[in-house]
Amino acid sequence: MKRPRPPRTESEATLFAGTRHRMTTQRRQVISALRSARRYLTAQQLHERLRLKRPRIGLATVYRTLEALRELGLVSTSSPRLGEAAYVWCTSEHHHHAICSRCGRVDDVPCKAGRNYERILSRGLGFALQGHQLEFFGICARCS
């Protein structure tokens, strides 16, 4: 019985295409775990989760993979707490994050602002705006 092609989520196989990086089993699992978490995770938290299925995976591998993904713009590293970096999966287009204060869930928010501020900054400070970063804090739908 031939089933229709399953609605597979975007494959990871091509994420490193065009770079000298190789797609390995470990990297596939780091990507999958972080992508499905939908929240900021520290390298150590991610390592914990990965060890459940692959006990011998090394912490350094997690750090190395996260750094490679960060260079590609596929993870964002805004660190919500001081002293420990946290990583969240990211589409590569410009967008912002809505972070739930209760459960930590992170949702992407498309960018709509910036226009007003460009003028304010230019007139008030003589500041030539090149980019911005915006984070929202509040309570997500599941938590309220």
Add this chain to the structure above:
Amino acid sequence: MKRPRPPRTESEATLFAGTRHRMTTQRRQVISALRSARRYLTAQQLHERLRLKRPRIGLATVYRTLEALRELGLVSTSSPRLGEAAYVWCTSEHHHHAICSRCGRVDDVPCKAGRNYERILSRGLGFALQGHQLEFFGICARCS
């Protein structure tokens, strides 16, 4: 010859009023150095600067003072680089930062946005907005 009262910058003496913290010479100097820097400084960079005038000041003292100021909302700790926290002097009112990509100067920018997003977030995600943080990157007047 009695001069009119100098236009002294807001005194530091009262910053810890109402808390159990004491105002000491070391803390006065940390505050003064950070306030006049107008840029993000790491604890170690601040320590370097302070040692020019007070060679025996300890790095731990700098960290302790910065932490106390952070609790009071007088410094902000957004960490621009990964792996090392940086601190900038902050008024306690809600505002944002314009950070020069070339020289690192940080200027305060009053908040004007948020209204639009409150509706977008509520309708799109069922997200109850409580707060936000916005940073601008670009080139400041002195650098262009």
Add this chain to the structure above:
DNA sequence: CGAACTATCGAGAATGGTTCTCGATAAGTG
């Protein structure tokens, strides 16, 4: 397929920013 090449892996050591400890000192009180 197999050989050759090279990126990546895991484990542990090294690094370095930050915090802690503790006896000495200074600030506040009266």
Add this chain to the structure above:
DNA sequence: CACTTATCGAGAACCATTCTCGATAGTTCG
């Protein structure tokens, strides 16, 4: 001044992150 308590400086401890290195696995080319 006498007393109490917060803060100081110096160095050790802590811990997140990076580095080292021999082993392993992905890739390419026949």
